[in-house]
Amino acid sequence: MPPSRARTTLALALLLLATTACTAAEHEPTPAPQSLTVSRQARQLRLPLDAYASTVAETHLVEDAQDILIRRCMKDQGMDWKTLPPVDAQDTEPPNLRRYGADEAEALRNGYHPSPDPPSVIRRSRAWDARDALPAEVRRAAYGPSGKGGCLKAADRQLVGDTAPLDFHAFNQLTGTALETSRRTPEVRDALHRWHTCMAKAGYDYPDPYTAAGDERWETSEPTSAERATARADVACQKSTQLVKEWAAAETRIQHHLIQQNTHRLHEAKARKDHWLAAARHVLNHEG
Template identity: 45%
Template sequence: MATPRRLIAPLALCAALALALGVTVTVSGAPADQAPAPPTRADTRTPPPENDAQPGALLLPLDAYKFTALDTHTIASAEDVLIRACMRERGFDWEALPPPSARHADPPNLRRYGLTDPADASRYGYHLPPPTPAQERREAVWDARDELPPEQRLAAFGENGATGGCWGEAHAELQRGVTAPDMSVLVRYISQAYDEARRAPEVVAVLDAWRACMAGAGFDYADPLEAFNDPAWGESPRPSARERAVAEADVRCKRETDLVAVWSGTEERVQREVIRENPGDLASFGAWKDGWLAAARATLDRD
């Protein structure tokens, strides 16, 4: 049985968002607005803090209420501090994950509207680039945890091998005094805003222009996400020549039609309306996120 490789609540939200936004995984390692269903390993790239002005960053208003991969890595590192102390009391060692870092990070929402980077399109098609050294180091720690001896595994993760033991105690400690809201409400707000923006006249028009551009290149796709999720891309661990050609045309057509700017601008407007109309719900989401992260950072500062 695999260990809990993701933080359950924040990344359950990401998984639900992936389904709500229609971004599926058809390629090994392809993004689904960041996550398959938890619990599983935390192997996404670490994005920068939300106020980072990194070139290529695409920030939307409701991002302020979501957990980034940097947030989840911060919480996981704080849990490791608590787990290590708990495991030592039980006579075991505990190898911690590498510390969280925003270096060499992809910008937020990098593939929200499909592929956008021409270099990635030419080299990898719709497949993800190879894992970074930082990703590989994290994976090595998780792989070692999967191979823990039974007695040590029981102490770490409890009888169900996933959410009990020292991990369960650490997870609960970091959320002590913090009330978790109904995150399905935030999922609904984000997915409804996405759908509303998708139906807006300016987005419909720019998608029509993108589709015509792709047809001119010899490719028939209804929209960028259909191209992104073509099942053919999942038939090989490496991109085919056709996959790269479609990806290159996709990115070029996005740039020629200004698709990302139009679509994201419309979604930003709709999300701001959601925030204005639902201040109480959004305040509870923000308080939960801020409280959990504050406890994690305090734990790391004491270590």
Template identity: 40%
Template sequence: MSAHRKGVAALGLIGLMAVTAGCDAAPAEGPAPRNTSVRAAPAASAEARELLLPFDTYKISKADDYLIAAAEDVLMKGCLEARGVRWSPRAPVGAAEMDPPNRRRYGVIEEAVAREFGFHAPPEAEAEVRFTTARQRRSASLSDSEVRAAYGSTGTGGCWGKAHEELRDGVAESDYDVLNKYSRKSFEDSQRDGEVRAVFRSWSACMAKSGFRYRDPVAVVNDPRWSASPSPSDHEIKVALADVRCKEETGVVAVWSAVETRIQRDIVTADAASFRALKATKKAWLASARRALESTP
């Protein structure tokens, strides 16, 4: 993945339980695995969609990555047809169809997710499933030589490599590791804030009333019992439902997100040059992708 395709880490509680940090999905490089079953997550709640943070303006989100992937598909068409390979670009995934960027940043906040998945990460949004399914079907229709023409021997060459370079032509490099570092810092610093610690204590007392003793929402989502099983147990689901209810009763998400918003704004002000560069890169990168999509006959 190029530096341009590396979005800020999804540093939420679910992410911390599974892998300490990671970048947003990159759906384009290489052919898709064949015969892979996919399923969709429950639709995001209004609360999850309204949960926005200052850094969202600067990161290459998963929705942006899918937009870039669709643009690469369009640019690959002429290259592949010149080599005798029929190619059907996938339709772009609209940002509104994607999971919101901070849906799981503060752990499980939706009853529907808790009831079905407990603290396990839910699958992709329905639009992502459609995009992935179309990719799988197309991959299944290609011969080995056609796959090499599309992606080269490494999965990042061939016509995809040419399309990728065409899209990034004239787009300045930015250091997304800086954004990852700052995202981790704001998430960790917010947990040490007095307001957040106070609301965590209220949440902990609420959980205790249901018989579940955890210090804070970070502790409950990182309970090692959850990661020991590929699917949630009845007990895990009960704890997750209590977690959601106690977050609602004590206002955890509202307080926590407000504090982190303040911290992120302060970081942006303190390192304005880095954030201007990140914003410029994102703007140019997405503009290039949109031009490619608009050029489609």
């Protein structure tokens, strides 16, 4: 597993792909509250394919175990290695936040802008950035010329032997298929039509929540009053039309069907993930 930052959930990536291409602004992060504020609905939304995904916390777990083994390897070469700071458990987003549109709690506060990263997420991100500035000799020892060698390769070999790297392709492909297929079901199309009618009565003309969230008018450094008003109307219409409930029910049915069709592929990917996680926990439990 090459060095990488654990990002937000696949749901956010799917939402961004479905609306508009975005890049993160490169500036000092705004101070954030101690924990993420999300709605109860977003916290509780779970889908069948989630069982085969790797959460942000699990990605951090593997990274932390790799870091310990890299530090030992670097020490043998007479070099220091600073491990990544942890991310607080409450600072990781729920797995399906924004999957069907804006989250109520976020919309009320930030419109369609994502909430600022919490302090522990900022600290870990800055630690990753600091590694980009390491002396060339240190980077080569840690990652090798390819970025996948050096002490990282040795750490992975010590961690899981010849076990292949984590495979996210099956999950990513199937969860994307499930989202798009569920969007075309009669019940979701009806719910989206009701949402559109509700928004029109409030003075907004968007065909679906993705389009509302992706309006180019919201490409500002801070949420505007118009953006917040639109987002408030959006989530109010989602609630009154039971859009999320209808969509989640349809996608749950479709995901169960996809799991049945891809049982071997998914179980193989999950077994590989479970092996990595067990090995990582073993390293972390025996550290010190």
